[in-house]
Amino acid sequence: MKIPRHGMPEQDPLERAKNFLEVPLGYTAEMAVEEAERCIQCKNPKCMEGCPVNVKIPQFIFHVAMGNFPLAAQTLKETNALPAVCGRVCPQEEQCEAVCTIGAKVEPVAIGRLERFVADWERMTGNVSLPVIAPPTGKKIAVIGAGPAGLTCAGDLAKLGHAVTIFEALHKPGGVLVYGIPEFRLPKQIVDAEVSFLEKLGVTIQCDFVVGMTRTVDELMNEDGFDAVFIGTGAGLPYFMGIPGENLNGVYSANEFLTRVNLMKGFEFPNHADTPVPMAKHVAVIGGGNTAMDSARTARRLPWTEKVYIVYRRSSVEMPARKEEIHHGEQEGIEFLLLTNPTRFIGNNGWLVGMECQKMELGEPDASGRRKPVPVAGSEFVLDVEAVIVATGNGSNPLINKTTPGLTTNKYGNIIADETGKTSREGVWAGGDIVIGAATVIKAMGAGKKAAAAIHEYVQSKK
Amino acid sequence: MYPIVEKNDLAAKVYRYVIKAPQIVKKARAGQFVILRLHEEGERIPITLADWDAVQGTITLYVQAVGKTTTMMSMMKAGDSLMDVVGPFGVPSHVEPGKTFVAIGGGFGIAAIHPIVRAHKLIGNKTISIIGSRSKDLLLMEDEMRAISDEVRIATDDGSYGTKGFVTTILKSMLEQREPVDVVLAIGPVVMMKAVADLTRPLGVQTLVSLNPIMMDGTGMCGACRVVVGNKMKFACVDGPEFDAHAVDFELLMARQKMYSPQEKISFDIFEKICEAQEHRETAAW
Ligand SMILES: Cc1cc2nc3c(=O)[nH]c(=O)nc-3n(C[C@H](O)[C@H](O)[C@H](O)COP(=O)(O)OP(=O)(O)OC[C@H]3O[C@@H](n4cnc5c(N)ncnc54)[C@H](O)[C@@H]3O)c2cc1C
Ligand SMILES: Cc1cc2nc3c(=O)[nH]c(=O)nc-3n(C[C@H](O)[C@H](O)[C@H](O)COP(=O)(O)OP(=O)(O)OC[C@H]3O[C@@H](n4cnc5c(N)ncnc54)[C@H](O)[C@@H]3O)c2cc1C
Ligand code: SF4
Ligand code: FES
Numbered sequence: 001m002k003i004p005r006h007g008m009p010e011q012d013p014l015e016r017a018k019n020f021l022e023v024p025l026g027y028t029a030e031m032a033v034e035e036a037e038r039c040i041q042c043k044n045p046k047c048m049e050g051c052p053v054n055v056k057i058p059q060f061i062f063h064v065a066m067g068n069f070p071l072a073a074q075t076l077k078e079t080n081a082l083p084a085v086c087g088r089v090c091p092q093e094e095q096c097e098a099v100c101t102i103g104a105k106v107e108p109v110a111i112g113r114l115e116r117f118v119a120d121w122e123r124m125t126g127n128v129s130l131p132v133i134a135p136p137t138g139k140k141i142a143v144i145g146a147g148p149a150g151l152t153c154a155g156d157l158a159k160l161g162h163a164v165t166i167f168e169a170l171h172k173p174g175g176v177l178v179y180g181i182p183e184f185r186l187p188k189q190i191v192d193a194e195v196s197f198l199e200k201l202g203v204t205i206q207c208d209f210v211v212g213m214t215r216t217v218d219e220l221m222n223e224d225g226f227d228a229v230f231i232g233t234g235a236g237l238p239y240f241m242g243i244p245g246e247n248l249n250g251v252y253s254a255n256e257f258l259t260r261v262n263l264m265k266g267f268e269f270p271n272h273a274d275t276p277v278p279m280a281k282h283v284a285v286i287g288g289g290n291t292a293m294d295s296a297r298t299a300r301r302l303p304w305t306e307k308v309y310i311v312y313r314r315s316s317v318e319m320p321a322r323k324e325e326i327h328h329g330e331q332e333g334i335e336f337l338l339l340t341n342p343t344r345f346i347g348n349n350g351w352l353v354g355m356e357c358q359k360m361e362l363g364e365p366d367a368s369g370r371r372k373p374v375p376v377a378g379s380e381f382v383l384d385v386e387a388v389i390v391a392t393g394n395g396s397n398p399l400i401n402k403t404t405p406g407l408t409t410n411k412y413g414n415i416i417a418d419e420t421g422k423t424s425r426e427g428v429w430a431g432g433d434i435v436i437g438a439a440t441v442i443k444a445m446g447a448g449k450k451a452a453a454a455i456h457e458y459v460q461s462k463k
Numbered sequence: 464m465y466p467i468v469e470k471n472d473l474a475a476k477v478y479r480y481v482i483k484a485p486q487i488v489k490k491a492r493a494g495q496f497v498i499l500r501l502h503e504e505g506e507r508i509p510i511t512l513a514d515w516d517a518v519q520g521t522i523t524l525y526v527q528a529v530g531k532t533t534t535m536m537s538m539m540k541a542g543d544s545l546m547d548v549v550g551p552f553g554v555p556s557h558v559e560p561g562k563t564f565v566a567i568g569g570g571f572g573i574a575a576i577h578p579i580v581r582a583h584k585l586i587g588n589k590t591i592s593i594i595g596s597r598s599k600d601l602l603l604m605e606d607e608m609r610a611i612s613d614e615v616r617i618a619t620d621d622g623s624y625g626t627k628g629f630v631t632t633i634l635k636s637m638l639e640q641r642e643p644v645d646v647v648l649a650i651g652p653v654v655m656m657k658a659v660a661d662l663t664r665p666l667g668v669q670t671l672v673s674l675n676p677i678m679m680d681g682t683g684m685c686g687a688c689r690v691v692v693g694n695k696m697k698f699a700c701v702d703g704p705e706f707d708a709h710a711v712d713f714e715l716l717m718a719r720q721k722m723y724s725p726q727e728k729i730s731f732d733i734f735e736k737i738c739e740a741q742e743h744r745e746t747a748a749w
Contacts, residue, residue, distance in 0.1 A: 169682050171500060171507075171547045208549035210682055214486055236684035240696065247696070247715055249722045253686035259679060264506060269726070270733050274532055275506040275679075276726030350718030397683055399701065 005107035006035045013331040017300050020183045020267050023328060024088075024113075029069075032117040036065035038102065039109045046099040047111060052446045055079050057096060057111055064114055073122040074129060076115060081155045081197075082148060082445065084123060084190045085177060087116025090442050091322050123193050130200060134161035139459040142167060142226040144211045144400070147175020148441045149232030149432025151198060152448030153455075158201040160456050165226075166198075167209040172263060175234055177441070179263040180255070180291065182298050185325075188262075212399035217407075221427060227459045228427045230451050231415060232444070235433035237395040241286070245345025246390075250352030252278060254287070254295045254391035261298050280387030281306045284355055286342055287391035288312035288319040293326060295389045296334045308334045309383065313341040313360050313373045341373065343380065345388065354382045394438050404428075412437065421451030429455055464544040465499075468521055474601040476528040477571060478537050479513075484548045485520030487512075493578035494556030494673065494705055497522065498681045500547040501535055508532050509678045509700075511650075512551060513574035522548075525574035525603065530727050531734045552681040553704050556671075558582045562645040563589040565637070566612075567630045567659055569596075569651025573603045575673060576650050581611045589613050593633050599624035631658045644668055649708065653717050660708035670708035674699045676719050691715050 009025040010016075016023055027035065039061045047057040056075050063072035076083045092098075092112035100108035122128055139162045143154045146168040154164045172178050174191040199205065211217060211233075220226045238253035240246050257278065260266040266277035283305055285296040292310060300308045310329065312319060315338050319326060330336070339360040346354040359379035362371035396413040408416045408424040414435055421429040431447025433439055469481035487497060496511045514523035528537040539545075556579045564583040568576040573594045584590045590611065595618035596602040602617065602624065609615050616633050617625030626633055630651075637644065647670040649659040656672040663670040676699050678688045683701040690699050693710035697703065 169549070170680065171549070208547050209486070210549060210552070213551055214490060214549070236682070238684070238686040240686070240689075247689060247691060247719065249718055256679065256685040256687045259685055264679075265504065268504075270730040273504050273506075274730060276723040276730065279726060350715075350721075399682060 003034055003038055005038065005110055006031045006113070008110075008113055013328075013333075016184065017332040018303070020301055022187050023184050026120055027113055027117045029067075029117075029121070032064055032114060033067060035110050036061045036114060039065070040102060042101050046101055047096040047109070050096040050099040052095065052440075052442045053079050053449060055096075055115075060118065061109065061111070061114060064118060069118060069121045070127055070129070072118045073127070076118055077131070080115075080445070081152050082194050082441075083115050084119035085148070085186060085194065086442055086445075087112050087114075087119055088186050088190075089181060091440060093323060095442070123190070128197065131159055133159055133201060136163070137161040137460070139163065139227045140165070140225055141228050141230065141455060141459070142220045142224075143230045143232065144217075145169075145175060145232040145234060145432075145434075146173030146195075146205060146207075147232055147234050147432060147444060148177065149234075149434075149444035149448040150175070150230065151194065152445040153230045153232060153429075153431070153452045154203045154448075155198050155201060156449055156452035157455060158198070158203045160452075162456070162459065163204075164202070165204040165206055167211050167215075167220075168205065168207045169210040170263065171207050173205050173207060175232075179259045180294065182258070182262055182294050183267075184297070184301070185294065210399065212403040217400065217404040217425075217428065227462065228429065228455045230421070230448070230455060231400060231423075231428065231430040231434060232432045232448060233397055233400055233434045234444075235394040235396055235438040237397045237413075238390070239393045239395055240390055241342070241392060243342060243344050245347055245352070248345050248347040248352045249350055250278070250280065250387050251345055252387065252389050254285075254291045254389050255394070257295055257389045258291070258298065261302075267298075267302065277302065278387045279304050280385070282309075282385040283307070283387045283389065284309040284311050284337075284342075284383055284385045285389045285391055286311050287393075288314065288321060289391065289393075290321045290325060291394075292389075292391035293321040293329050295391050297325075297329055297332060299387075299389065300329075300332050300334055309337050309385070310334055311337045311340050311342060311355075311357060311383070313339065314370065315339055315362060318370050337383075339373065341375065342388075346382065352386055352388060354384050355388055356380055356382050394433075396434055396437070419450065420454035421447055422454060427458070464546065465548040466544045467539060467541050468519075470539070470541045473525070473603055475570075475596065475603075476537065477603060478526050478528070480524045480526065480536075481516075481519075481521045482524065482545065482548060483520060484522050487522055487548065487550050488515045488517055488520050491515045491522065491551050492555035493558070493582040495551035495553045496681075496704065497524070497548050497550035498552065498678070499545050499549075501532060501539070502546050505535075505546060506532050507547075507679055507681075509552070509675070509681060511571070511575040511673075513577050525571050527571045531730045534731070534734070550681065552700055554702070556582060556648075556705060558586055558588070560586045560588060563591070563643050565591045565593065565634070565644050565647045567593045567634060567647065567649040567651070567655075568608075569594075569630055569655045570603075572649075572651030572655075572673075573608065576648060577604065577607060577611070579648060580608070584611050584613075591616065593618065593630045595619065595625075595630040595633075597621065629658075630655065631662060634659060635662055638662060638666060638668070646671070647708075648672070648705075653713055653720070656708065656711075657713040660711065660713070664709050671705050672708040672711060673704045674706060674711065674716060675704065676716060677722055690719075
């Protein structure tokens with residue numbers, strides 16, 4: 001292998017810790033072609049098996065190597081409606097790139113970076129081709145939630161000729177892509193471009209519409225004439241830890257903090273945004289997932305912040321966040337307090353002034369197969385912080401479950417659905433985080449696709 | 464876009480808005496609220512539904528100008544449009560026949576009790592509304608409340624109208640004189656709601672309050688609106704906003720309402736400066 005894997009040009013860590021501009025800058029056309037040439041075009045491409053939606057990886061990479069970017073884009077879009085998003089946020093290191101054949105000897109092909117390059121090239125050159133749309137079927141389908149699951153499902157159904165309306169509770173479509181994942185990791189103009197592509201396909205997006213409140217699933221089906229419904233409402237119910245002091249001013253859920261900054265543009269407060277954001281100098285983020293990493297890196301970028309900690313009860317090996325993001329966080333000066341667990345929040349006059357923590361050590365493996373953190377006696381210490389962001393996971397929102405009789409859910413409130421997303425209710429499908437719990441963008445998209453195929457079959461079979 | 468069909472300036476920096484929002488009207492119930500946003504960079508603020516009109520497809524809101532967003536809204540006119548109005552949110556008020564219902568409203572709380580009193584009246588309950596203000600000319604919605612209440616009792620701080628004192632002064636004497644009261648509902652400033660709870664608690668009179676912590680999405684997603692009721696964490700937007708007054712931790716609610724006070728002040732000061740500069744420019748142009 002003569003060429004090593006191409007590094008990704010990035011903004012300088014010290015510079016970027018002060019702005020919200022995207023961190024990786026993207027490949028140039030030359031870099032992309034060279035990187036694509038590293039792919040050996042396996043007869044039996046493992047990378048495709050590693051991809052939850054089976055993107056035709058060798059084919060699209062072949063077109064990049066040939067310099068035929070439009071064809072590369074078209075190939076990608078056959079299976080993946082949001083390549084610019086996936087190229088940025090998918091955990092490729094655990095999926096396609098993890099099983100890439102050449103990865104056994106040298107570094108794997110940078111599939112994610114190539115995906116991003118192709119999608120960006122298409123968007124920036126304005127060379128966006130519209131797929132063939134089937135003639136109208138006369139069927140109406142409601143999609144609830146404009147996150148990756150809902151957007152994908154809606155796009156596929158629109159291509160099949162159905163009249164699709166997405167109902168979204170917030171004022172902007174995108175789900176976690178707009179309210180959770182920060183601008184510096186996923187510029188919002190990319191989400192906007194994907195959304196406007198859907199509109200070009202004929203999808204109607206109705207924001208400010210909370211299913212369960214504004215209208216129920218039954219009303220959509222019985223009164224508004226929708227032939228089928230897809231529920232993709234995500235996992236947006238913050239968990240707290242149940243330790244003392246949790247309601248002090250200064251303790252935030254990651255959802256609140258990220259929504260204030262990302263969706264409400266709080267990073268431009270007070271000049272261009274009206275929504276206030278926490279203005280603490282010392283911030284601790286509890287958790288070790290992508291949400292924790294995003295919260296910490298977001299806090300780091302707010303101009304008044306001096307110190308940001310990640311507090312995680314296991315070791316770095318067990319951290320569920322993407323390695324790349326952990327690495328970016330370290331480069332930006334976030335301090336990682338590993339094997340550390342908060343025990344209580346300390347307040348003064350209703351405001352947080354500190355967080356008591358305890359050191360942990362790893363014991364025997366637990367049910368998850370990971371070694372269980374065990375507290376070290378007498379290791380308590382107090383961290384001086386005025387803000388704590390709790391990023392310890394999300395449950396499912398009960399608004400739809402409560403208002404849709406006959407829809408069965410499990411003990412976590414997740415909707416029970418089969419392989420295709422079919423639920424216990426006739427004509428109702430579900431997919432994404434609301435079914436499997438907090439997971440990934442590409443899994444949510446995969447679920448949206450499967451459900452779209454099943455919904456198509458169902459509505460076509462009904463006369 | 465959600466057009467403002469009608470706007471009226473009322474007393475004490477309170478404004479009445481009639482807004483076109485047909486999809487909300489279809490589901491509106493007493494005790495619920497909407498969340499609105501004025502413009503592209505605006506914040507999301509919760510406002511109680513004071514009334515709605517199924518024929519016109521409009522909702523009526525009473526908004527008190529307290530900070531940047533509500534002050535900006537006070538400068539809007541009929542014909543202008545709000546960027547977003549979403550809802551209705553919250554669990555509707557529980558109404559049950561055969562009760563004497565006493566509703567207490569202070570400030571915009573009078574608008575908030577309005578549909579709830581009406582719902583009780585409609586099912587035949589005896590309704591007594593206690594409304595109050597600092598002085599006579601600041602009193603809101605007297606006629607509207609009279610139209611739906613069996614009795615309206617009024618308190619003004621300065622005694623210029625009705626009983627001199629607070630709404631709680633009236634409630635206290637009602638309870639002392641053993642007037643029959645089955646359910647009390649209080650909506651208004653937290654201190655008022657707390658005072659009502661303290662009066663009824665020893666007597667065991669069922670009492671409800673509608674809590675107004677800082678909110679954002681209104682769907683249970685952000686956790687900003689958490690309150691503690693009966694030692695349990697609740698999200699006011701989806702579990703409330705009405706709760707058992709005797710179980711609410713009011714101290715916590717008051718503290719949490721101040722969560723963003725320093726930022727709100729910065730924002731308001733900048734806004735005032737811009738407004739002043741604009742006024743200067745307008746006078747200069749004259
Ligand atoms: C901070 C953060 C960082 C992440 N980073 C990554 C990453 O790097 N890579 C990765 O692959 N995954 C990441 N994830 C996970 C990923 O974002 C989710 O798995 C994915 O977004 C799930 O998609 P979804 O469509 O199921 O739901 P969501 O994206 O949650 O979208 C659900 C939508 O439904 C709307 N909705 C909810 N209830 C209603 C209702 N009643 N009526 C109408 N609309 C409703 C919501 O407002 C929302 O817009 C991250 C998650 C978070 C929170
Ligand atoms: C369920 C509910 C119903 C409400 N109904 C009404 C109503 O009918 N009429 C009315 O005038 N007001 C109502 N409010 C209060 C109203 O939402 C706030 O006055 C408004 O958000 C203040 O915004 P601001 O930018 O003008 O003021 P700011 O300067 O931002 O804040 C002033 C004070 O208002 C409160 N506040 C600020 N932001 C919010 C927020 N996002 N959510 C809740 N409170 C906030 C805080 O206590 C704060 O100290 C209601 C609040 C809730 C939670
Ligand atoms: S496994 Fe790797 S080398 Fe083989 S086709 Fe896929 S990307 Fe190319
Ligand atoms: S307002 Fe966000 S959870 Fe209630």
